[in-house]
Structures are given as structure tokens and as C-alpha cells.
Amino acid sequence: MNDRQVMATTPNASEEIRMEANHILKVVDQAIKAGFLDEAKEHLEKAKKLDPTNAYIYAFQERIAFLKEEAEKKKISVSNRGAMEDAARAKLDADRRRAEEERLKKEDAQVKQLEEWHQKKLEAEKRHEEELVRAVKGQAVPNATPSSKTPEQHRKIEGVPQEKPVPQRKPTTVQQNEPAATASEQAHDMYKRVLLLAWADGAISPEEESQLRDLRTSLRITMEEHTQLELEAKEESYAHAFTLVWTSGMNARERSAVINELRQKYHISSEAHSRVEAKVLVEFGDRQNKPTLYVIDDDENTLGMIVRVLESGGFAVHAFNTSDEALTGLKNDMPDLIISDINLETSTIGGFSFYEKVRQLHHLSHVPFIFLSGMVDEGMIRYGKGLGADDYLTKPFSGEMLLDTIKGKLKRYKQLKSN
Numbered sequence: 001m002n003d004r005q006v007m008a009t010t011p012n013a014s015e016e017i018r019m020e021a022n023h024i025l026k027v028v029d030q031a032i033k034a035g036f037l038d039e040a041k042e043h044l045e046k047a048k049k050l051d052p053t054n055a056y057i058y059a060f061q062e063r064i065a066f067l068k069e070e071a072e073k074k075k076i077s078v079s080n081r082g083a084m085e086d087a088a089r090a091k092l093d094a095d096r097r098r099a100e101e102e103r104l105k106k107e108d109a110q111v112k113q114l115e116e117w118h119q120k121k122l123e124a125e126k127r128h129e130e131e132l133v134r135a136v137k138g139q140a141v142p143n144a145t146p147s148s149k150t151p152e153q154h155r156k157i158e159g160v161p162q163e164k165p166v167p168q169r170k171p172t173t174v175q176q177n178e179p180a181a182t183a184s185e186q187a188h189d190m191y192k193r194v195l196l197l198a199w200a201d202g203a204i205s206p207e208e209e210s211q212l213r214d215l216r217t218s219l220r221i222t223m224e225e226h227t228q229l230e231l232e233a234k235e236e237s238y239a240h241a242f243t244l245v246w247t248s249g250m251n252a253r254e255r256s257a258v259i260n261e262l263r264q265k266y267h268i269s270s271e272a273h274s275r276v277e278a279k280v281l282v283e284f285g286d287r288q289n290k291p292t293l294y295v296i297d298d299d300e301n302t303l304g305m306i307v308r309v310l311e312s313g314g315f316a317v318h319a320f321n322t323s324d325e326a327l328t329g330l331k332n333d334m335p336d337l338i339i340s341d342i343n344l345e346t347s348t349i350g351g352f353s354f355y356e357k358v359r360q361l362h363h364l365s366h367v368p369f370i371f372l373s374g375m376v377d378e379g380m381i382r383y384g385k386g387l388g389a390d391d392y393l394t395k396p397f398s399g400e401m402l403l404d405t406i407k408g409k410l411k412r413y414k415q416l417k418s419n
Contacts, residue, residue, distance in 0.1 A: 017051055021047045021050040021054055024044075024050070025044075025056055029060070032067065037071075040060070044057060085254065099200055103200050106193075188221070194215060196233045196236060196237060199230075202237070238266040239276045239280070243280055245258050245259055246280055260325070260328060264328075268332075270333050273333065290316045291410060294335045294340075295318070295319045295320070296341060296344065297344075298322065298341065298343075300321065306402065307319050310402075322344065323340065324348055324349070326340075330358060334363050334364065334367065335367065337369075338367060339370045339406075340354055340371060340372065341373065351384075352383070352387060355387055355388075366416075368390045368410065368413050369389050370389065370391045370392070370393060370405065371391070372394075374396075381394075390409050
């Protein structure tokens with residue numbers, strides 16, 4: 001055993017050895033902050049051999065054990081969340097497959113119904129022409145008999161009268177307009193059912209578009225009628241997909257991401273989305289007038305905590321990990337309030353730039369905006385408020401503080417709107 005080892009085993013290590021151990025502990029602290037827990041543990045063992053009576057060593061041991069335990073919990077949480085996402089996607093895929101099978105089944109029935117309708121239409125037109133001919137011949141000379149007609153009169157009766165035939169046809173023509181109106185309604189109903197099938201998957205293929213053009217010609221559907229019927233079909237199809245997502249068990253952040261994708265897929269306007277959302281919320285027992293909040297934070301744990309607090313406080317929450325996703329949704333949506341972290345490392349634009357882009361959208365120019373940050377920096381706070389943000393919360397904050405701040409801003413915004 002050398003002199004250094006002897007010194008290390010004595011109850012009170014020399015000052016030189018203690019200083020060396022403290023230097024190693026600084027390396028341990030840096031490794032912990034960088035997230036290199038195994039490396040920190042190795043350095044800690046070296047320090048422990050040099051100075052086993054150093055109280056900081058045992059404090060670091062507890063810190064490393066705690067962080068490892070938290071990392072394992074997070075790993076399990078991510079795994080469980082992945083399983084839930086897979087289950088939700090599997091359910092959505094199964095529902096889509098069932099919808100596709102139903103669509104194919106209905107297509108056959110639609111084709112058969114279309115053929116029958118065409119046949120009835122041709123027969124009705126033929127009967128209509130025959131009735132017109134009979135009406136013209138029978139009404140040309142109502143009380144005449146063959147013996148009372150001159151040869152010239154016979155020739156006129158045998159041909160189509162060339163003067164004043166229209167007054168004699170009017171009663172018959174008016175009577176025939178009633179079935180025509182019913183046929184038009186049937187055509188609209190059939191065309192809309194075909195549109196619903198085409199929009200069931202959220203997109204119309206070139207083949208489907210070609211078929212729709214032919215069908216419009218066949219059913220005599222105008223472009224104005226097509227536009228209105230297509231809007232109705234898209235909204236109904238989107239409402240069905242929206243309901244599936246809403247009942248899938250996804251959390252608020254996942255649900256918001258999927259619904260934003262659906263809105264783009266079905267080309268749904270903000271007004272149409274609001275109608276669908278309100279209808280679904282009423283159907284499933286939620287309040288129609290529940291305030292809607294957008295929350296953006298790249299820290300998943302913080303975002304999850306905020307969502308839970310806000311949903312328990314009676315708000316409808318759309319959660320995002322990046323400002324890019326949120327900005328896409330905000331272009332066609334108008335929440336009651338926006339909450340965003342400043343330091344968004346996974347986004348292409350930071351919190352301040354995101355705020356400025358939001359304010360450039362005319363419909364969001366006065367929506368309340370609250371900044372979140374873990375940085376206690378007076379200059380940063382002044383800069384955020386200088387941009388025009390309504391408030392600035394520094395992490396960590398309590399759920400009560402967050403709810404009180406939001407309710408205060410919403411109350412103030414409502415008062416300004418009413419004035």
C-alpha cells in the first residue's frame with residue numbers, strides 16, 4: 001500500500017486529497033447536468049475512494065439514483081403512451097376499413113338505383129311526348145266529325161296545327177311540371193349520396209372526378225348545385241371522421257394534431273369546423289360554449305401538466321409541441337386565448353417570432369396571448385411585454401395561478417369586445 005492509499009483510508013484525508021476529490025465532484029456535477037448519469041456515477045466512485053467521508057458524495061449518489069428512477073418512469077410512460085397511440089390508430093383504421101366496405105357495398109346499390117332511375121326517366125319522357133301529341137290532335141277541332149270537314153280541313157287536322165296550338169297545350173304542360181320537380185329532388189339526393197361516398201376517405205381521385213362530371217351531365221346538375229351539395233357532403237364526412245377521433249381516447253395534444261390534419265384533408269373552413277365541433281361536443285355532453293385555448297410547449301411533461309390543469313378548469317384545449325403545428329392550425333381557427341413557451345427548441349421559429357406571426361393574422365390580432373418561460377430575466381420579460389403580449393408567467397407556476405391568469409385575461413377580452 002502506497003502513502004496515498006494510506007492517507008485515503010485515514011478518517012481525515014489530507015487537504016490535497018480533499019481538493020482532488022472536490023475537483024472530481026465538479027466533473028460529476030457537470031456530467032449530471034449534461035444527462036450523462038453513468039459517467040457521473042463512475043467519477044463519483046473515484047471521489048469516494050479518495051475521500052469517503054465527504055458528505056457531498058452521498059448527496060450526489062442520491063441525486064443520480066433519483067434521476068435514473070425518473071428516467072425509467074419516463075421511459076415506461078413513453079412506452080405506455082405509444083401503446084395507446086397504436087390502439088387508437090388501430091381503431092381508426094378499423095373504422096375506416098368498415099367505412100370503405102360500406103362504401104363499396106353502397107356503390108353497387110347506387111349504380112343499380114341510377115340505372116333504374118334513368119329507365120324511369122326515359123319512360124316518363126316518352127309518355128309525356130305521347131300525351132302532348134294526343135292533346136294536340138284531340139283538341140285541334142273539339143266538336144268536328146269526319147263528315148263535316150272539307151278536304152282542306154282534313155289536311156290541317158292530320159298534320160300538326162301551325163297556328164294557335166300553344167293555348168290548347170298549357171293545361172297538360174303545367175300538369176307535367178310536378179313530376180319534373182320530384183325528379184330534380186331525386187337527382188340531387190342521388191348526386192349527394194355519390195359525393196358522400198367520394199369524400200368518405202377525405203380526397204377525390206381523378207377517376208372519381210371524371211365520374212362525377214359524367215353524373216352531373218346525366219342528372220343535369222348545375223355547377224352551382226354541385227358546389228352546394230359538395231360542401232354539404234364534405235362537412236358531413238368531416239363530422240364523421242371528427243367524431244371517430246373525439247371518441248378514440250387520444251389526449252388533447254394528439255387529438256388536436258389529428259383534427260388539424262383532417263381539416264386540411266377535407267378542406268374544412270373555420271366556420272364549418274366550429275359547427276361540427278359544437279355539434280359533437282353537445283352530443284357527448286360537453287358544453288357548447290366552452291372556451292378554446294391553444295397551448296404550445298416543447299417540453300412534453302410541462303405540456304401534459306398544463307393540458308390537465310386547463311381541461312379540469314373547464315377549457316377545451318388544443319396542445320402542440322411546436323409553433324409550426326400551432327401556426328398551421330391557427331390560420332383557419334380562432335381560439336379564445338393562446339399560451340406559448342418562449343424557448344421552443346424543436347420549432348423553426350421561437351416564441352417571440354411566433355407571437356409576431358400570430359398578430360399578423362387579422363382574425364387573431366386581438367386574441368389574448370400569454371408567454372411562458374423558465375428564464376428569470378427582467379430584460380426578456382420587458383421584451384415580451386413590449387411586443388404586446390398580455391401576460392408573462394415564469395416557470396414553475398401553480399395550476400391556480402395559471403387558471404386565474406387565463407380567466408382574468410378572458411374576462412378583460414370579453415369586456416373590450418362588448419364595448
